[in-house]
Structures are given as structure tokens and as C-alpha cells.
Amino acid sequence: MDLYALTIAQAHDLLKRRDISALELTRAVLERIDAVEPRIRAFLTVTADQALADARNADAAMARGHMAPLTGIPIALKDVICTQGVRTTCGSRILENFIPPYDAFVVRRLKSQKAVLLGKLNMDEFAMGSTTEHSAFHTTRNPWNTDHIPGGSSGGSAAAAAAGMCLAALGSDTGGSIRQPASHCGVVGLKPTYGRVSRFGLVAFASSLDQIGPLARSVADCAWVLQAIAGHDGADATCAPDAVPDYGAALSQGVRGLRIGVPKAYFANQGLDADVCAAVLKAIDTLEGLGARIVEIDLPHTRYGVAAYYVIAPSEACSNLARYDGVRYGLRDEAAGELLEMYRNTRRQGFGPEVQRRILLGTYALSAGYYDAYYRKASQVRTLIMRDFSNAFARCDLIASPVTPAPAPRIGAHGDDPLAMYLSDIYTLSANLAGIPGIAVPCGLSQAGLPIGMQLLSGHFQEARLLAAAHAFEQATEFHKKKPELAP
Numbered sequence: 001m002d003l004y005a006l007t008i009a010q011a012h013d014l015l016k017r018r019d020i021s022a023l024e025l026t027r028a029v030l031e032r033i034d035a036v037e038p039r040i041r042a043f044l045t046v047t048a049d050q051a052l053a054d055a056r057n058a059d060a061a062m063a064r065g066h067m068a069p070l071t072g073i074p075i076a077l078k079d080v081i082c083t084q085g086v087r088t089t090c091g092s093r094i095l096e097n098f099i100p101p102y103d104a105f106v107v108r109r110l111k112s113q114k115a116v117l118l119g120k121l122n123m124d125e126f127a128m129g130s131t132t133e134h135s136a137f138h139t140t141r142n143p144w145n146t147d148h149i150p151g152g153s154s155g156g157s158a159a160a161a162a163a164g165m166c167l168a169a170l171g172s173d174t175g176g177s178i179r180q181p182a183s184h185c186g187v188v189g190l191k192p193t194y195g196r197v198s199r200f201g202l203v204a205f206a207s208s209l210d211q212i213g214p215l216a217r218s219v220a221d222c223a224w225v226l227q228a229i230a231g232h233d234g235a236d237a238t239c240a241p242d243a244v245p246d247y248g249a250a251l252s253q254g255v256r257g258l259r260i261g262v263p264k265a266y267f268a269n270q271g272l273d274a275d276v277c278a279a280v281l282k283a284i285d286t287l288e289g290l291g292a293r294i295v296e297i298d299l300p301h302t303r304y305g306v307a308a309y310y311v312i313a314p315s316e317a318c319s320n321l322a323r324y325d326g327v328r329y330g331l332r333d334e335a336a337g338e339l340l341e342m343y344r345n346t347r348r349q350g351f352g353p354e355v356q357r358r359i360l361l362g363t364y365a366l367s368a369g370y371y372d373a374y375y376r377k378a379s380q381v382r383t384l385i386m387r388d389f390s391n392a393f394a395r396c397d398l399i400a401s402p403v404t405p406a407p408a409p410r411i412g413a414h415g416d417d418p419l420a421m422y423l424s425d426i427y428t429l430s431a432n433l434a435g436i437p438g439i440a441v442p443c444g445l446s447q448a449g450l451p452i453g454m455q456l457l458s459g460h461f462q463e464a465r466l467l468a469a470a471h472a473f474e475q476a477t478e479f480h481k482k483k484p485e486l487a488p
């Protein structure tokens with residue numbers, strides 16, 4: 001078997017038995033990157049030398065008998081996660097040459113296990129978008145069909161995991177940015193509960209919605225990575241002190257006896273593609289066959305989720321992005337004669353059109369006179385959506401739905417219509433508004449051969465249950481064994 005195609009669990013076993021070394025594994029993944037990256041373009045920075053040094057360190061540690069679950073495992077990071085000494089661009093010109101002076105909490109955790117860090121992955125600028133077309137640098141291609149987008153904003157993370165250019169990746173999810181690209185690329189993606197993983201060193205988009213999570217080729221691998229990055233961090237005031245369960249041990253719990261809520265209205269949505277609808281309904285039948293009980297539920301306010309999110313997220317973003325003023329770090333227009341002109345020119349040159357649009361939307365929604373009509377109203381809708389979920393979780397243990405209304409569109413399909421892109425977030429962003437965890441797991445291929453995912457949602461801090469159900473589904477089906485062809 002090709003080493004780059006191993007799951008983390010398989011690689012860990014081989015490393016443990018000394019059948020392979022971390023150096024061999026890392027070399028195999030770097031060779032894979034050389035072979036397919038020119039066609040996929042998932043990376044913004046590949047730190048090959050550092051990765052080889054990490055691998056040697058991991059081998060030395062294992063030789064001394066020190067082995068953690070991720071020791072020697074090659075992992076790549078969305079370029080919104082700060083890495084000390086390694087350029088972190090957020091897919092933006094304004095941070096094109098930004099080298100963080102510190103590591104994000106999650107990076108420290110990975111390093112403490114002696115994982116091998118491969119580099120930084122492409123994304124929509126500041127994680128705003130669903131396609132990677134809004135990266136200031138280039139568009140990433142879907143490994144299943146390179147004429148299609150990989151999804152976004154963690155499109156580089158999903159494409160790299162799907163194409164064998166890492167064993168797992170970290171992404172961030174503010175409205176669906178882990179689950180949606182995972183679904184489009186046929187990999188597993190988990191957005192943890194808000195507060196489960198520290199956001200220290202994650203460049204902020206919308207601070208009340210952002211979460212870091214794993215993308216990988218199996219549910220178990222997502223569990224391993226979550227285990228490594230979850231837990232309390234005093235440097236992030238929103239990070240929960242709750243104990244972290246043993247996610248790996250929970251995997252075998254299955255779905256027998258669990259009540260799975262199905263929001264009927266989600267499947268009557270006119271915009272829902274027939275292949276996606278059929279695949280997800282079939283997946284729900286599979287869960288029933290595994291012993292789950294299906295209950296119909298209603299989430300009446302989630303239809304207002306897109307409207308509420310696209311007020312709340314830009315409002316928080318315009319505040320968070322105020323720090324890119326050309327003074328402290330990042331791009332600066334040196335030609336400007338005076339301060340205000342410098343601010344204006346820096347931000348005009350440094351931010352792309354989608355980011356500028358969000359800043360304008362947010363500034364408008366927060367301005368005196370409009371605040372009550374927009375931001376306040378959207379926050380009230382958010383509360384209603386949270387209540388919808390708590391009512392639903394009184395009747396069921398998990399909720400099953402599509403991840404996206406359709407398989408990955410062609411590059412350029414959204415054209416100049418941002419609204420079309422925003423509407424495709426309908427199934428994912430309510431989880432962020434409510435702070436609950438969600439997982440995307442492969443459940444089919446469209447007629448055109450593009451991956452389809454199923455989303456499972458649970459109550460706060462129920463990741464173990466979510467992973468167990470997704471694992472049971474994965475083990476009962478063959479979808480996770482299908483790989484994009486991408487012949488070298």
C-alpha cells in the first residue's frame with residue numbers, strides 16, 4: 001500500500017511496530033505532494049525541510065520509547081492558524097508576508113505529540129467564502145474533478161486530505177467551512193462544540209462562531225486529532241474547562257437505541273439536488289438498519305439562519321478586521337502622504353472584494369440607526385435557532401441532514417452572485433449559531449461522480465456520540481474506501 005494513503009490509525013500501528021519510520025512516511029507524503037499538488041494547489045506554503053526535521057525528531061523520540069498517538073503523523077494546517085516562524089497569510093494580500101511570533105494552541109498541542117507539520121493550506125480570504133475562489137493567491141481544485149471547486153473556506157484542507165497530501169488537516173468552521181469542503185471532497189470533517197478547542201492563535205473571523213477542527217480520511221482519524229487539540233486553555237476565555245472524554249474509546253458505541261431526528265422540511269427544500277437528497281435519505285435508512293430510531297423533528301427558525309448569519313458574521317468580522325491598519329503588522333501602503341490615506345490605501349490594496357463586501361455589510365449593520373433593525377434582530381433570531389435545537393434534542397440524540405444542497409459546483413459557477421454562494425450554507429451555519437458540534441461523513445457519489453456527505457449534529461459537548469454514530473455508519477458502508485483517481 002502507498003504510505004501516503006494510510007489512515008492515522010494504520011500509520012500509527014506501522015510506526016509502533018517499526019515497520020516504517022516517520023521519515024519514510026513523511027518522504028512518501030512529500031513525494032505525493034510533488035506529484036499531485038501542481039494539479040490541486042491545496043497548499044500556500046510547503047515546509048518540506050521542517051517536516052523532514054520533525055520526522056527525524058519523531059523517530060528519535062520513538063527510539064527512546066516516547067510515542068503519542070500523533071507522533072510521526074504528517075499533518076497540514078489551514079493558513080488561518082498561526083505558526084511561529086512560518087508565514088501565515090489567511091489567504092490575504094494584507095498578511096502575505098506575515099510571520100507569526102508564536103504558535104496557536106492547537107499547533108503547540110500537535111508539536112507536543114511530535115506530529116510532522118507539512119505546511120499551510122489554501123483558503124478563502126479570512127475564511128470568508130465557500131469555494132477557495134476568494135483566496136488572494138489561487139483557487140484549489142477538487143481532487144475528484146479538477147474543474148470543480150473543493151468547497152471552502154477550508155478547501156485546501158479538504159483537498160489535501162482527499163488527495164493524500166497529508167494524513168489529516170486542521171480547518172476552521174464559522175458557518176460550515178470544515179463540514180462543507182469535507183463533504184465536497186469525500187472526507188470526514190468535524191466542527192467541535194464552540195469552546196471545545198482553543199482559538200488562541202486562530203486568526204479571528206467571527207469570534208462567537210469560529211471553531212478549529214479536523215479533516216481526515218476516516219472518522220477514527222478525526223477522533224484522534226480532536227483528542228489531541230481539545231481541552232482547556234487559559235489563553236482563550238471562551239474555551240471550556242469541561243473534561244475531554246476518550247473519543248477513541250467511544251467510537252465503538254454505535255447507534256443502537258439512539259434517536260435520530262430528521263428535519264423533514266430540510267428534504268422538501270426546492271434547492272436540494274436530487275442525488276444529494278437520495279443519498280442522505282439512504283444513509284438515514286442505513287442508520288436505522290444499524291439500530292437507530294428515526295424521529296421526525298422540526299427546526300422552524302433555521303430557515304432564517306442564512307439571513308441571521310450574514311448579519312452577525314460580517315458584523316463581527318468588520319470589528320475583528322479593523323486591526324489590519326498598516327500600522328502594527330501586515331501590508332502597508334508606503335506611498336501614502338498622510339495617515340488616513342495610508343489606512344485607506346492599505347485596506348483597499350490588501351483586502352479582496354469579498355472581504356471588503358463583508359466589512360461594508362458589517363459596518364452598516366452595526367451603525368447607529370441600523371443596529372436595532374439588523375444586528376439586534378439577527379441576535380434575537382439566533383436565540384430562536386438555539387431554542388429550536390434544544391427543543392429538538394429533547395426528542396432526539398442526533399440530527400441527520402445534508403451538508404450542502406448540491407455537490408461541488410464548477411469553478412466560476414457562482415460568478416458575480418455572492419447570494420448564491422451564501423445560500424449554499426443553509427444546512428451548516430445553524431450549528432455555528434447554536435454552538436453545537438457537527439460532522440460531515442461521506443455517504444455517496446453524484447451521477448457525475450462527485451462526493452456527497454451526510455451531516456450529523458448533536459447537543460453541546462456530545463462529540464463522542466457524534467463520532468460513534470459516524471463511525472458506525474462509515475464501517476457499515478463503502479464510501480470512505482472510494483478515492484479520487486488522480487493518476488500521477
Ligand code: GLN
Pocket residue numbers: 127128129130152153172173174175176177178205313425
Ligand atoms: N461560507 C461561509 C462564509 O462565507 C462560512 C465560512 C466559514 O465557515 N469560515 O462565511
